[in-house]
Amino acid sequence: xxxxxxxxxxxxxxxxxxxxxxxxxxxxxxxxxxxxxxxxxxxxxxxxxxxxxxxxxxxxxxxxxxxxxxxxxxxxxxxxxxxxxxxxxxxxxxxxxxxxxxxxxxxxxxxxxxxxxxxxxxxxxxxxxxxxxxxxxxxxxxxxxxxxxxxxxxxxxxxxxxxxxxxxxxxxxxxxxxxxxxxxxxxxxxxxxxxxxxxxxxxxxxxxxxxxxxxxxxxxxxxxxxxxxxxxxxxxxxxxxxxxxxxxxxxxxxxxxxxxxxxxxxxxxxxxxxxxxxxxxxxxxxxxxxxxxxxxxxxxxxxxxxxxxxxxxxxxxxxxxxxxxxxxxxxxxxxxxxxxxxxxxxxxxxxxxxxxxxxxxxxxxxxxxxxxxxxxxxxxxxxxxxxxxxxxxxxxxxxxxxxxxxxxxxxxxxxxxxxxxxxxxxxxxxxxxxxxxxxxxxxxxxxxxxxxxxxxxxxxxxxxxxxxxxxxxxxxxxxxxxxxxxxxxxxxxxxxxxxxxxxxx
Ligand code: SF4
Numbered sequence: 001x002x003x004x005x006x007x008x009x010x011x012x013x014x015x016x017x018x019x020x021x022x023x024x025x026x027x028x029x030x031x032x033x034x035x036x037x038x039x040x041x042x043x044x045x046x047x048x049x050x051x052x053x054x055x056x057x058x059x060x061x062x063x064x065x066x067x068x069x070x071x072x073x074x075x076x077x078x079x080x081x082x083x084x085x086x087x088x089x090x091x092x093x094x095x096x097x098x099x100x101x102x103x104x105x106x107x108x109x110x111x112x113x114x115x116x117x118x119x120x121x122x123x124x125x126x127x128x129x130x131x132x133x134x135x136x137x138x139x140x141x142x143x144x145x146x147x148x149x150x151x152x153x154x155x156x157x158x159x160x161x162x163x164x165x166x167x168x169x170x171x172x173x174x175x176x177x178x179x180x181x182x183x184x185x186x187x188x189x190x191x192x193x194x195x196x197x198x199x200x201x202x203x204x205x206x207x208x209x210x211x212x213x214x215x216x217x218x219x220x221x222x223x224x225x226x227x228x229x230x231x232x233x234x235x236x237x238x239x240x241x242x243x244x245x246x247x248x249x250x251x252x253x254x255x256x257x258x259x260x261x262x263x264x265x266x267x268x269x270x271x272x273x274x275x276x277x278x279x280x281x282x283x284x285x286x287x288x289x290x291x292x293x294x295x296x297x298x299x300x301x302x303x304x305x306x307x308x309x310x311x312x313x314x315x316x317x318x319x320x321x322x323x324x325x326x327x328x329x330x331x332x333x334x335x336x337x338x339x340x341x342x343x344x345x346x347x348x349x350x351x352x353x354x355x356x357x358x359x360x361x362x363x364x365x366x367x368x369x370x371x372x373x374x375x376x377x378x379x380x381x382x383x384x385x386x387x388x389x390x391x392x393x394x395x396x397x398x399x400x401x402x403x404x405x406x407x408x409x410x411x412x413x414x415x416x417x418x419x420x421x422x423x424x425x426x427x428x429x430x431x432x433x434x435x436x437x438x439x440x441x442x443x444x445x446x447x448x449x450x451x452x453x454x455x456x457x458x459x460x461x462x463x464x465x466x467x468x469x470x471x472x473x474x475x476x477x478x479x480x481x482x483x484x485x486x487x488x489x490x491x492x493x494x495x496x497x498x499x500x501x502x503x504x505x
Contacts, residue, residue, distance in 0.1 A: 001082070004289025007282060008090035008136065011291075013099045015138045015280040016065050018055040020296040022215040023252070023277045024306060027051070030189055030242065030249035030275075031308070039336070039477055039487075040247025045313060046438040046475070047242070047275060048306035050390075053443035055303065058099070062187075062276040062440040063376050063388035063463075064142030065100040068122035071212060073135040075286055080126050083134070086289070087124055091116045098378040098387040100140075102462050110351065112461025125205075133292060137212055137281035144393040144417070144439065145274040148186035149207075150178050151200060154266040160499040166266045168227060171196055171256075172234075173503075175227075178270040179235040179251050180499050183492060184244020185393050185417035187274035187439035191215065191253030192231075195269045197261035203269035210255035211273050212281075214296060219256065228254045238498045239491070242275075243439055244417060245477075246491045252277075276440040311444055312338075312475045324367025325411035327431035333478050335485045339435060341474040344453070345369040345414070349392055351464035352457060353400040356408070362456040362466065365408035372397060372415030374463030376442070377452075384452040386469070388442035391416040394434070402426035414476050418488030427482050434480035436487075448474040 019027075031048055034041040054061040068091055074080060092115040094100045104118035105111065116122065129135075152158075152174040154166045161177055164170035171194075178192055193210030195203045219225035231254045241247020252275065261267065281295030319333065322343045333339070346363060348356070348370050375389040394401075394415030401423040404410055411432050413419075416439035427433060437445065454468040479487040 001086070001287065001289030004083070004086045004284065005090050005093070007284055007289055007291045008087055009094050011136060011138055011280060011282050012068070012090060012094040013058060013097075015140055015278050016060045016094070016099045017058045018303070019051050019061060019276070019278065020280055021298060021301060021303065022296065024051065024304070026215050026252040027275060028306065030252060031306070033248045034242065038247065039245035040241045040243070042312055042477070043242040043245055043438050045307070045309060046311050046441045046444050048308070049311040050441040050444040051306045053447070057443065059443050059446070060099060060101065060376055060388040061278060061442065062142055063101055063374060063390050063442040064144065064392065065103060066140040066142040066146070067103065068100065068116065069139045069141070069208070070122060070124045071137040071209070072124060072126050073129045073131070074126065075132055075134070076128055076130070078134060078286055084124055087122065088117055091122050098376055101374065101376040101388070105461065112464070114461070132286060134284040134286050135281060135295070136284060137279065137295065139208070139211060139279040141208070141211070141273055141278075142276070145186035145190060145272050147393065148182040148272040149204065150181060150270050150272070151204065152268040154268065160496045161503050168223070171268050172227060172231060174268040175231045175254065175270065176235055176238070176499060176502060178272060180238055180240065180495055182272050183240055183417065183488065184439070185395055186272050187276065187416065188240050188244055189242055189249045189252045189275050191251065191273045191277055192255070193271040193273070194254070194256040196256065196258040198259040198267065198269070199262065199265065200267060203259070203267045204271065206257060206259055207269040207271040210257055211271055211277070212279060213255045215253040217255070221258070224256045224258065228256055234502050237502070238495045240495050243436065244488060244491055246494070274440060318475070321369070321412065323369045325369070326367065327411070330411045330431050330433050331482045333433050334481050334483065335478055335487050337478040339476055339478060341369055341471050341476065343470060345371050345469050345471050345474070347371045347373045347375065347465070347467040347469070349374050349464060350396055351460040352466050353397045353404060355457065356404050357400055361408055363468065365410050367409060367411050369412045369414065370404075370410045371469070372413065375467060377462050377467070384455065386446045386449045386452060389446045389449060390440050390442035391437035393417045394419050398423060405430050405432050418479055418486065424480055424484065424486050427480055428484050431482050433478055433482060435476035436479040437476045445474065448472060
């Protein structure tokens with residue numbers, strides 16, 4: 001199969017950079033639904049631009065290209081070992097080309113393999129079928145939304161929704177709860193793949209498999225079709241909204257299957273995917289490995305531009321921030337302000353935060369802007385290039401952030417999804433702000449970075465290193481200020497109240 005590896009590289013490249021038409025369509029409806037000028041509308045405007053930029057440049061839509069998961073069907077007699085080798089080679093090559101971020105980390109040593117290969121990475125599922133060609137489907141689902149997957153064991157008591165029993169009504173409550181608990185941390189609006197039944201381990205596999213259905217697909221089981229439609233309607237009244245800013249669209253897809261279960265168990269497994277819902281597939285000629293057909297695409301339909309305007313619509317009321325920031329500058333900011341960051345910023349995520357708890361930073365962080373980001377970087381000669389650089393989920397840094405603000409004088413933290421009470425208190429006590437970037441807008445933000453000024457702690461791997469960037473007009477919204485206000489806490493409270501209204505609907 002002389003074309004197999006190239007076909008798979010093309011599949012990975014297209015999946016990473018070109019959102020499928022059904023997802024574009026759903027996001028187009030979401031863009032039209034939000035009220036212009038709101039934070040939800042601003043977020044969607046950036047997302048729409050980012051989708052266009054990614055496909056025109058063939059760059060990753062989001063810097064987190066996730067755990068590559070392949071679903072392969074082969075005719076009887078095809079050598080699956082050869083296909084597995086070709087998939088691994090294609091994944092390594094796509095990583096080298098900057099289409100995938102090096103995302104495979106040894107769970108014991110913390111070492112990044114650098115090529116997305118490792119124990120059980122990538123994930124490959126094989127199935128035989130009675131057709132003549134090979135089908136390969138791929139889903140790239142990042143860590144932020146993966147961390148918002150949730151599994152319920154019924155009966156259960158759910159926040160705001162009360163008791164969920166072992167029936168469809170109980171399942172409905174679980175699905176509404178799943179959307180609510182994700183808030184902005186999974187880069188809403190999202191989609192859920194659901195398995196009712198099975199066991200704990202297989203239930204999650206089957207739930208993720210549901211994400212291979214198109215968003216406009218209607219369930220062949222009328223009972224499940226009704227449940228999907230009801231959850232779609234109700235979840236979009238809760239008000240989580242894009243990025244958890246509050247708004248009209250929280251869910252763009254709900255796909256449910258039911259599997260048999262043990263008499264003693266009743267699991268509802270939910271795979272939550274973000275708006276950057278990257279899945280594509282190909283049919284391959286079984287003798288040459290050449291692509292004969294793309295799945296999820298309609299060749300007669302041209303890919304339309306998503307963006308109506310130019311990214312984030314600026315009003316002239318934005319606040320310019322240039323590091324090092326003073327306490328006075330930061331205390332003047334309040335929730336809802338839009339800022340444009342100019343000049344120096346440093347990235348830092350899980351490994352950097354854990355490191356800084358024990359060791360002083362390799363740079364002076366007094367007045368600094370700290371960006372929760374694990375970028376996709378490529379080295380050309382001696383120069384590092386930013387290929388994708390959106391914000392990562394900040395809540396993972398909650399155990400560390402307050403100490404880092406206090407000990408090193410950080411004045412602004414950029415991330416997505418917000419942070420908790422300890423960080424909010426530290427913002428107030430020491431004079432700092434939390435700025436929410438638009439999650440997944442990796443191409444958009446890569447264009448706000450003029451230069452890579454340096455890199456520290458590269459031994460943690462590319463996504464976890466501390467990158468020193470020079471930014472211009474890097475746009476973010478103040479969602480936690482130095483006066484004890486948090487948009488995230490407010491939205492969680494309001495949406496919880498809306499969830500309660502649905503309890504007995
Ligand atoms: S869009 Fe958000 S949740 Fe999705 S992969 Fe990117 S950072 Fe993660």
